[in-house]
Amino acid sequence: MPLALCASSHSPLIGLHDPAADIADEVHAQLAGARAFVEEFDPELVLVFAPDHYNGFLYELMPSFCVGAAATSVGDYGLPKGPLPVDRDAAYALARHALESGVDVALSEAMQVDHGFVQPLLFLFGSVEKLPPLVPVFINCVAEPLGPASRARLLGEAAGRALAESGKRVLIVGSGGLSHDPPVPRMESATPEVAERITHGRNPTAEQRRVRESRTVAAAGEFASGSTDFHDLNPEFDAFVLDAFESGDTTAFDERSTDWFVEEGGHSAHEIRTWIAAYGALSTQGDYEMTRRYYRPIKEWFAGFAVTTALPKATALPKATALPKATALPKATAQPKELAAQ
Numbered sequence: 001m002p003l004a005l006c007a008s009s010h011s012p013l014i015g016l017h018d019p020a021a022d023i024a025d026e027v028h029a030q031l032a033g034a035r036a037f038v039e040e041f042d043p044e045l046v047l048v049f050a051p052d053h054y055n056g057f058l059y060e061l062m063p064s065f066c067v068g069a070a071a072t073s074v075g076d077y078g079l080p081k082g083p084l085p086v087d088r089d090a091a092y093a094l095a096r097h098a099l100e101s102g103v104d105v106a107l108s109e110a111m112q113v114d115h116g117f118v119q120p121l122l123f124l125f126g127s128v129e130k131l132p133p134l135v136p137v138f139i140n141c142v143a144e145p146l147g148p149a150s151r152a153r154l155l156g157e158a159a160g161r162a163l164a165e166s167g168k169r170v171l172i173v174g175s176g177g178l179s180h181d182p183p184v185p186r187m188e189s190a191t192p193e194v195a196e197r198i199t200h201g202r203n204p205t206a207e208q209r210r211v212r213e214s215r216t217v218a219a220a221g222e223f224a225s226g227s228t229d230f231h232d233l234n235p236e237f238d239a240f241v242l243d244a245f246e247s248g249d250t251t252a253f254d255e256r257s258t259d260w261f262v263e264e265g266g267h268s269a270h271e272i273r274t275w276i277a278a279y280g281a282l283s284t285q286g287d288y289e290m291t292r293r294y295y296r297p298i299k300e301w302f303a304g305f306a307v308t309t310a311l312p313k314a315t316a317l318p319k320a321t322a323l324p325k326a327t328a329l330p331k332a333t334a335q336p337k338e339l340a341a342q
C-alpha cells in the first residue's frame with residue numbers, strides 16, 4: 001500500500017504573533033515544501049493524528065483516543081469553521097481494527113476539532129475545499145492523567161495496519177510538539193472558573209473565544225520578551241526526538257515516563273504522541289526514510305517548530321532541499337472564515 005507521512009508542529013500564533021519576517025518566511029517555505037511533497041503523492045485518504053485544546057474534548061468525558069466518523073472544525077484562532085470531509089467507512093474500519101488489536105479507542109459521530117487538526121491540513125492542502133477524505137484521530141495530550149506514550153505507538157500501528165487493507169494512497173499526518181509549554185489550562189492548578197470551562201465550556205461565544213485567544217497572544221509576547229514564567233524551549237530535547245524518528249526508532253519513547261516529557265519539553269511536549277502514532281503507522285509498512293527535516297525554536301510561536309516528511313524506503317525520493325521563499329503559502333489567518341457546504 002502506498003503511504004507517505006508529514007509530521008509538523010502547529011501553533012495558533014502563526015499569523016497572529018509572528019517572529020521576524022525572514023524566520024516566518026523560512027517556516028512557510030518549509031511548509032510549502034511539505035505541501036509540494038503531498039501534491040506529488042496525491043493522497044486518496046488522509047489519516048490525521050492531532051490533539052485538542054479543550055475545544056472538542058473536555059473533562060465532561062475525556063477519552064485517551066477517539067476516531068472521528070464525522071468532524072467539524074470549531075473555527076478557533078481565525079481558522080475556517082464547519083464540517084470536514086470524513087471517510088466514515090474508513091473511520092469505522094480503523095476503530096474496529098484498533099479495538100480488535102486491544103487499543104481502546106472511542107468513536108465519535110460528531111467530533112469537534114480545533115487548530116490542532118485544521119491548521120496543518122490547511123498548510124498541506126491550501127483550503128478545506130481541497131481536502132481529500134479524512135480519518136481524524138484525536139490523541140489526548142493535555143488533560144491529565146495521561147497514559148504511557150507507548151499506547152500512542154500501538155494506536156498508530158493499529159491504524160497503519162487497518163489502512164493497509166484499504167489499498168489507497170494514504171497520507172499520514174501528525175500534528176503537534178515538540179518542546180513547548182503555551183498557557184493551556186491544567187485541572188490541577190485551575191481556578192473554579194477555569195475548571196468549569198475545561199469541563200463544560202464547549203462552544204464558547206465569539207467574545208469568550210476572543211478573550212481566550214488574546215490571552216494566548218499576550219502570553220506569547222511575554223515569553224518572547226524573556227519571561228521565565230513558562231517552560232523554555234529545549235532544542236537538545238527536540239534534536240533527540242527528531243533523531244529517534246529519523247533513525248526509525250518508533251519505540252524510543254516506550255520507557256519514558258509522562259513526567260519526562262514535561263521536565264524536558266514542557267506540558268505540551270505530550271503532543272509528540274501524535275508523531276509517535278504517525279511514525280508508528282508508517283513503520284508497519286517496513287523501513288522508512290525521513291525525506292525532510294526542519295527545526296527551529298521560535299519563541300513568538302511558543303514552539304520548538306519542526307516539519308518532517310517521510311516515505312517507505314522502497315518509494316523514497318531524493319532528500320528535499322529548502323524551497324525558495326517565493327513558494328511560501330498564505331498564512332493561516334488568510335483562509336476563508338466559513339467552509340463551503342460539504
Ligand SMILES: O=C(O)CCC(=O)/C=C/C=C(\O)C(=O)O
Pocket residue numbers: 010011012053054116176177180182183184185212213216268271301302303
Ligand atoms: O484556551 C486556549 O486558547 C488556551 C491556549 C491554547 O489552546 C494554546 C494552544 C497552543 C498550541 O496548540 C500549541 O502551541 O501547540
Ligand SMILES: [Fe+2]
Pocket residue numbers: 010051053116176268271
Ligand atoms: Fe497544540
